[in-house]
Amino acid sequence: MKAYQAYLIDLDGTLYKGDEPIDGAKQFISYLNQQRIPHLYVTNNSTKEPKDVVSKLQTMGIEAKEEEVITSALATAEYITELTPGASVFMLGGTGLSKALTDKGLVLKEDEHVDYVVIGLDEQVTYDKLATATLGVRNGAKFISTNQDVSIPKERGFLPGNGAITSVVSVSTGTQPIFIGKPQTIIMDMALDILNMDLSDVAMVGDLYDTDIMSGINANIDTIHVQTGVTTKSEIEQKDIAPTYSFKDLNEVINELEK
Missing domain, CATH: 3.40.50.1000 (HAD superfamily/HAD-like)
Structure with a gap:
């Protein structure tokens, strides 16, 4: 080798x-x-911040640094910032994604009048969130998804992943997102x-x-x-x-x- x-x-x-x-x-x-x-x-994984990843690795005796961690959330924030600095975003997702976006100076909004709709894994997803995302894409927002994983392994088995959540908006709007991960x-x-x-x-x-x-x-x-x-x-x-x-x-x- x-x-x-x-x-x-x-x-x-x-x-x-x-x-x-x-x-x-x-x-x-x-x-x-x-x-x-x-x-x-x-x-x-877009739900965790680099510090969370490092903390988990360290509990297993694995030495790691935050700057060594690249998440789909960080890559998403970087991608949007390079195209549209300071853009407005409606997102589904966890704290890892929201922090990555705001740290890059992107503006999070809770309505459909935005520059980008970003879908990350959201374990508290609701119909209203999906509806707002759908309306945003229909209004012309650029559609981005952190990854296309249709399922994720959990203690209970394989559960719906980010790709499955993204598909709801894709099917409803007839629009395919740009996948980052x-x-x-x-x-x-x-x-x-x-x-x-x-x-x-x-x-x-x-x-x-x-x-x-x-x-x-x-x-x-x-x-x-x-x-x-x-x-x-x-x-x-x-x-x-x-x-x-x-x-x-x-x-x-x-x-x-x-x-």
Whole structure:
């Protein structure tokens, strides 16, 4: 296996499952920190702030910094700001998204007369919120969704994800949003710009083929699949475009890097 100069790393299914760390996660990040190899955590989760992600990792003994965390909320705020600084936004979502937007100087409004409608995972979503979002898009607001994940793993099982919520507005308006998170290149471009390295020196590490691995493929970087989450080894073998590597877990990745 090639030793890369930097890594983009998924979280859920790669470093942990729910609140439980995955064997090899702490060791892999410790290896990167000891070798001073740059790495960023790239997540589609728009509900959490970077400090929340760091706090969770630290409870698992994984050392991380806020500036190493790239969420779909941060990428969304960056994307809108580059196009329309100071824009008005109606959003569905949690504190991670609202803070990311306001920190960039974007103005949150509670009506449909806005420049942008942004959909993030909102576990308190209501018909009225969906109605306002729908009217905003019909009024000409640019339509953005933090990610297209149709389901998310929870303790009760797979529950509706942001893509499912977004689809309500899409179906009602006949308008498809711009998706920001993995496997789209917008969030990956932001992460790669931060690393500022040759694409051949960077690899994407993740468990889920449709988001993590495809995000790397779409960004033209190598991919490292770990068999600790959603996509199994047998499923990977059926894909038309295979990841660059597939390993049982991050312990195997470390072993390869130390050869």
